[in-house]
Amino acid sequence: MKIGNHVEALELSMNFSGTPSIIYPTAIWNDEGVTLFDTGVPGQLEAFKDALSKIGKSLSDVKQIVLTHQDIDHIGSLTELLKASEGKVQVYAHAEDIPYIEGDKPLIKYDPVRFESMFASLPEEVGAKMKAQFSQLQVNKVDHALADGEELSFLPGVKVVFTPGHTPGHISLYVESEKLLIAGDALVVDENGQLQGPREAVTPDMESAMQSVEKLTHLDIDKVLCYHGGLYTNNPVARLKEIVQSK
Numbered sequence: 001m002k003i004g005n006h007v008e009a010l011e012l013s014m015n016f017s018g019t020p021s022i023i024y025p026t027a028i029w030n031d032e033g034v035t036l037f038d039t040g041v042p043g044q045l046e047a048f049k050d051a052l053s054k055i056g057k058s059l060s061d062v063k064q065i066v067l068t069h070q071d072i073d074h075i076g077s078l079t080e081l082l083k084a085s086e087g088k089v090q091v092y093a094h095a096e097d098i099p100y101i102e103g104d105k106p107l108i109k110y111d112p113v114r115f116e117s118m119f120a121s122l123p124e125e126v127g128a129k130m131k132a133q134f135s136q137l138q139v140n141k142v143d144h145a146l147a148d149g150e151e152l153s154f155l156p157g158v159k160v161v162f163t164p165g166h167t168p169g170h171i172s173l174y175v176e177s178e179k180l181l182i183a184g185d186a187l188v189v190d191e192n193g194q195l196q197g198p199r200e201a202v203t204p205d206m207e208s209a210m211q212s213v214e215k216l217t218h219l220d221i222d223k224v225l226c227y228h229g230g231l232y233t234n235n236p237v238a239r240l241k242e243i244v245q246s247k
């Protein structure tokens with residue numbers, strides 16, 4: 001899905017916990033190459049190749065990967081992408097989430113006991129597939145730490161907005177030229193197409209997460225791309241203020 005000039009939402013299907021859905025990693029490119037924002041669940045290398053080829057790009061064009069946060073559906077295919085690109089790709093994440101991504105701390109939402117019982121509760125085939133997927137997850141080195149307000153050196157005009165709550169080091173990205181917010185999981189678009197705050201069930205620190213939503217109301221935003229739910233364009237700032245008010 002084209003979002004703007006040299007900005008594309010890659011639409012990948014994911015079958016998490018047996019419920020199919022679409023996730024929206026973003027690709028932004030310039031003369032230097034492609035930057036990917038988030039890497040799907042484990043096992044999506046081929047899906048990334050396909051999605052990139054639809055915009056006339058290939059894995060060898062990818063020069064940077066920015067992770068909005070540590071969750072498995074965002075870091076899942078990082079290892080495969082790095083292997084396939086022969087180590088030329090630089091990886092970026094917020095300093096607060098780096099220890100989790102690098103394996104110095106356990107992923108904040110990866111509780112092996114809880115996951116075992118989730119796998120067991122699913123139809124056998126689905127559970128086995130998910131278990132196999134999860135076991136592929138490996139730790140990776142993050143090359144660069146990002147900080148709030150930082151402009152990406154490789155993508156002038158794209159700024160880091162620190163939006164903790166969903167995870168301690170969650171970031172969103174603001175693309176000035178498009179007035180676009182790449183929200184990651186700081187916001188979601190629900191099944192009715194409505195923009196909502198972060199999902200409580202998977203947001204350990206709702207207080208910080210809502211402060212992060214409030215912070216976003218101060219940006220000049222025309223479009224919001226949510227990793228879960230896709231694009232929202234119906235006066236996002238007014239809707240964000242509504243979300244803050246309703247809490």
Ligand SMILES: [Zn+2]
Nearest residue numbers: 071073185227
């Ligand atoms: Zn997610």
